[in-house]
Amino acid sequence: MTLRHWFSKARFTGLLALMGLVLAIPWPAPVVAATERTIRIEAREYAFTPATIEVNPGDRVTIELASGDYVHGLHVDGYEVNLTAEPGQPASATFVADRPGTFRIHCSVTCGPLHPFMGGRLRVGPPAAIWRALLLAALAIIAGGLGLRPSTTARIADRATS
Amino acid sequence: MMRFDLTRLPFVRPILVARGPQLALQLAAMAGLILVVIAGLLGTPVGSRNPATVLVWIAWWAALMVVAVPFFGRLWCSVCPLPLPGEWLQRGTVLRPRDAGRGLGLRWPRRLRGLWLQNAAFVMVALFSLPVLTQPRLTALLLTGLVLLAIATSLVFERRAFCRYLCPVGGFIGLYSQAAALELRVRDPEVCAGHTTKICYSGSAAGYGCPWMVFPGSLHANVSCGFCLECLRTCPLDNVAINLRPMGADLRASPRARLDEAFKSLLLVGSALVYVFVLQGPSSSLRAAAAAVGTMAWLAYAAGFLLVTLVVLPGLFLLAASWGRPASSRSTSAWESFRTFAPSLVPLGLAAWAAFSLGFLLTNASYILPALSDPLGLGWDLLGASGSAWTPIGGSLGAWPLILILLVGLAWTSRRVRAIAEALGGGMRTAIPVWGFTLLLTSGLLWVFVA
Numbered sequence: 001m002t003l004r005h006w007f008s009k010a011r012f013t014g015l016l017a018l019m020g021l022v023l024a025i026p027w028p029a030p031v032v033a034a035t036e037r038t039i040r041i042e043a044r045e046y047a048f049t050p051a052t053i054e055v056n057p058g059d060r061v062t063i064e065l066a067s068g069d070y071v072h073g074l075h076v077d078g079y080e081v082n083l084t085a086e087p088g089q090p091a092s093a094t095f096v097a098d099r100p101g102t103f104r105i106h107c108s109v110t111c112g113p114l115h116p117f118m119g120g121r122l123r124v125g126p127p128a129a130i131w132r133a134l135l136l137a138a139l140a141i142i143a144g145g146l147g148l149r150p151s152t153t154a155r156i157a158d159r160a161t162s
Numbered sequence: 163m164m165r166f167d168l169t170r171l172p173f174v175r176p177i178l179v180a181r182g183p184q185l186a187l188q189l190a191a192m193a194g195l196i197l198v199v200i201a202g203l204l205g206t207p208v209g210s211r212n213p214a215t216v217l218v219w220i221a222w223w224a225a226l227m228v229v230a231v232p233f234f235g236r237l238w239c240s241v242c243p244l245p246l247p248g249e250w251l252q253r254g255t256v257l258r259p260r261d262a263g264r265g266l267g268l269r270w271p272r273r274l275r276g277l278w279l280q281n282a283a284f285v286m287v288a289l290f291s292l293p294v295l296t297q298p299r300l301t302a303l304l305l306t307g308l309v310l311l312a313i314a315t316s317l318v319f320e321r322r323a324f325c326r327y328l329c330p331v332g333g334f335i336g337l338y339s340q341a342a343a344l345e346l347r348v349r350d351p352e353v354c355a356g357h358t359t360k361i362c363y364s365g366s367a368a369g370y371g372c373p374w375m376v377f378p379g380s381l382h383a384n385v386s387c388g389f390c391l392e393c394l395r396t397c398p399l400d401n402v403a404i405n406l407r408p409m410g411a412d413l414r415a416s417p418r419a420r421l422d423e424a425f426k427s428l429l430l431v432g433s434a435l436v437y438v439f440v441l442q443g444p445s446s447s448l449r450a451a452a453a454a455v456g457t458m459a460w461l462a463y464a465a466g467f468l469l470v471t472l473v474v475l476p477g478l479f480l481l482a483a484s485w486g487r488p489a490s491s492r493s494t495s496a497w498e499s500f501r502t503f504a505p506s507l508v509p510l511g512l513a514a515w516a517a518f519s520l521g522f523l524l525t526n527a528s529y530i531l532p533a534l535s536d537p538l539g540l541g542w543d544l545l546g547a548s549g550s551a552w553t554p555i556g557g558s559l560g561a562w563p564l565i566l567i568l569l570v571g572l573a574w575t576s577r578r579v580r581a582i583a584e585a586l587g588g589g590m591r592t593a594i595p596v597w598g599f600t601l602l603l604t605s606g607l608l609w610v611f612v613a
Contacts, residue, residue, distance in 0.1 A: 047446030077557025101560055102612055106525060108552055110210045113296040116526055117441050117449050121613075130613040133565050137604045140569040141597050144576025145590075 015143045022135045027128035034058030043085065044068030046114040048105060052121045059097045059124075066090040073108030076122050084109055100125035167349070167403040169394070178404070179395050181257050184240065192243040195305060197537060202302025206539030210526070210552075212298035216533040218305070219295050224523035226335070227515045232409070235342030236335055240389040244308050245325050248316030249373070259370050265317040270327055270375075277422040280333030281429055285471070287330045288433055289464050292440070292452040322373040325388055332388075337426050338512045339384035340412035340505070345405050346378070346387050346394075353401045354379025362393040362402070369395030378402060383412040385423075413505055413578055421497070424504035425472075428479055431511035432471035435603060438518050438610045475603075479504070482599035486583065486592030494586065502586065503596050506578035510600055513571020514607055517564040521611070524555045524563075561611040568611070572604050 037059050042049045044067070055061050065074045065085040074083040078099055085091045107118035169175040177183050194217065202214030209215040230238050250256050252265045287294070287304070294300045308329070315324040325332050348354050354362075354377075362378050365371030369392040372378065376386050378393045394402045419427070440452050440463075451459035483503040484496035494502065531547035542548065556563065576597060583593035 045446065046449065051444050051446070075554065075557075077554060078560065080557075103560060104525075104557065106554060110208055110552075113209055114292075114449055114453055115210060116296070116522075118446075119442070121444075127613055129560065130609060133561075133608045133612050134605055136565070136569055137572055137601060137608060140573040141576040141601055144573035145580040145593060145597060147573070147577055 011146060012143070015139055015146075019136055019139050019143075022132050022139065027126055027131070029126040029128075032056045034060070036060045036062070038062045038064065040064045040066060041074065041120075042066050042068055043072035043074065043107065043111075043118075046107075046112065046118040048074070048107075048118070048120040050120070052123060053105075054123045055097045057097060057100050057125045060094065061097050062092055062094040064090050064092040070111045071109050072111050072118075073106075075106045075108040076103055077106070078103040079122070082108060097122075097124045100128070102127065102129050165403075165405040165407045167405055169402070169404050174404075175394075178391055181395075184391065185257065187241040188243065188246055191241045192246060195243040195309075199302045199306055201537045202298040202300075202305075204538055205298060207298060208539075209296040209298055210529045211533055211536070211539060213533045213537045214298035214301040215296065216526075216529045218301055220523055220526045221530050224519040227512075227519035228523070231335055231338045232341060232343075232512060232516065234344045235339030235384045236387060236389045237344065239325065239332060239335060240391060242325075244305070244329065245312040245316065245322055247309060248313035248324065249322065251313060252316040253370070259365060259367060265319075267320045268318055270319050270323045274327060276327075276420065277333055277426050279327055280330060281422065281426055283328055283330040284333060284429065284433070285468070288437075288471075289467060290455060291437070292449065293455055296453065321371075321375055322388065322390075323375075326374055326386065333426060334430060336385045337423070337430060338508060338515070340508055341410045341512050342384060343406060343409045345384055345407055345411065346389060346391075347381055347403055347405060348378050349401050349403045351379050353399055357399060357401075361396050361398060365392075366396050366398075369393075371396070382415065385412075410509065410574065410578075413508055414581070418498065418502045419504045421501060424501045425476065427504040427507045427511060428476045429471050431507050431514060431603065432475040433467075434511060434514035434518055435475075435606055436467055436470055438514070438607055442518070442521065443610045476500075478602075479507075479596075479599055482595040485595035486588050490583075490586040490588035490592050492587050499586075503579065503582055506575050506582055506596065507600070509574035509578065510568075510571045510603065513567050513574075514603075516571075517567040517607070517611070520567065521561070521564050524557075527555055528553045564611050565608065568604060568607060572600060575600050 034056060037055055039050075039053055039055075039061065041053070041063060043065060053061075053063075063074065063076075063081065063083065065072070065083045067085040067087045067090075069087060071084065071086050074085075075081065076095075078101070079095050079097075081093050081095055083091045083093050101124060103122045103124070105120035105122055107115055109115075111118065169178065198214045198217055201212055205212045205214065226238060253263045254260055290300075294304055311328065312324040315328060316322075354360075357379075360377065360379075361371075363371050372393055373390050374386055374388045378387075378397075381387055394404070440448050448463065451457075451463040454460045480496060480500045483499040487494060487496070487499055528550060529552065531545055532550050535545040535548035536542045537544075579593050579596045579600070580590075583589060583596070586592055
């Protein structure tokens, strides 16, 4: 194995290790005491308002779902919270936000043509996932761009100049 | 480059050469199309309960984007039911070739060759996609319209002009089939060059001349090969192979793209971005605008769609591709750089569509069985699943499966960008602006998936 190949391999292993670190290292976040939160969500015309709920890890969260037009449901991925609300008959559920991350919220009751796209987000803790994903994207570009074997790079360059 | 010819396996070639198995699959697909059209026209108007929308836009589309195209390329085109009625009418037969077919058999006009019409057809469908995605009747009418257009085209023009030059999905599959792990190629191009009769193009009693108007001996990419298998049947020299190959082999070998092909790359990756933003993004008013066809809000949405996919993204890519030209040892114009780098977007575009389609499938897959259980909304329960509750799949994983797909596509694109930059003699300095463009594009997609 030539020195160039060794460096190439070491570089690739290093990038993989960096990607692992990006995923594994706890994201810095201010320590905030867990509290009780009640959040009222209105479902109307294929939209949840607010569309994004932000809570802190450990918060005891009560979601009140109120429908402004038809029967709507609310399902939170990862927490398996399920609610169904009819107009004038709100529904509520309580859970402890013990899993940090960003989770999708869906309407779980077929409510009309745009029902499959009616959704929102629950964010528990800081928005670490997007920063991790963006860092991974940058590393993916580096890994792909530097991933060409030195021999391949030289061959392509030779072909280009010949 | 390593390739494994599947037709060397003793049981594969007879199955592929015989028309029966392919016809059986085509008829199954045709039955599915008929079910979809009948259910769309006569069944419940509720999109998530009707097989027209559920089978086409949740099951078929995801299967196409996540599995079929990345791994098998244009294999779907070999059983696609849309051109079959037209092809049968054109040929005057379903199975064995006949001497005289029906139809005028005109050659497709030279000026209309290329992908511009397919690009336009894709844009037309894309502008109306939200109503089509959500309303079974519109899905049925769209598919019926495509079948009728294919019939008309087949009766006027020769061969599969519809598939080659008009089908909006065909152009889509063709571009991304370059990334596939399957290809149809000749074993030895010299054999084809020396074979004067070119039966694979003209046809014989054993099979039709290439319906896709391609001479297999000069086939270098999957883009225009519809995997119809006719050349496998007609070649008297046993020179046609169906190879398993490393994914993306076409991209490694592909020379500079034509302008229509380059624009197709940008159009499709831009459409993925707009779709993800509109359908899964935070703005419900944007979704409402996309659904309200004919209103001022929809016109604004359509203008935005066209601006992003046809002007802004291609413009930014032109800027990125030409930025590094001074560092290149080869003298190229800005548009040549645009065309040279455009194929590098194929992996990222495919990954974007696969991630978007997988996300939609995971969320909505539980609608498939209930819709099939009661296809016409008459209260049937054919599969015992009509009362099944909606249950999303893999919700606890968050967006990470989609992120992973996107990152693989991005790394692959990045590798192609570097290779192209090296080929231009510019190295890293030529690659960096294009990497910047791909990072910008990916960041937009990640933002919607995650944030």
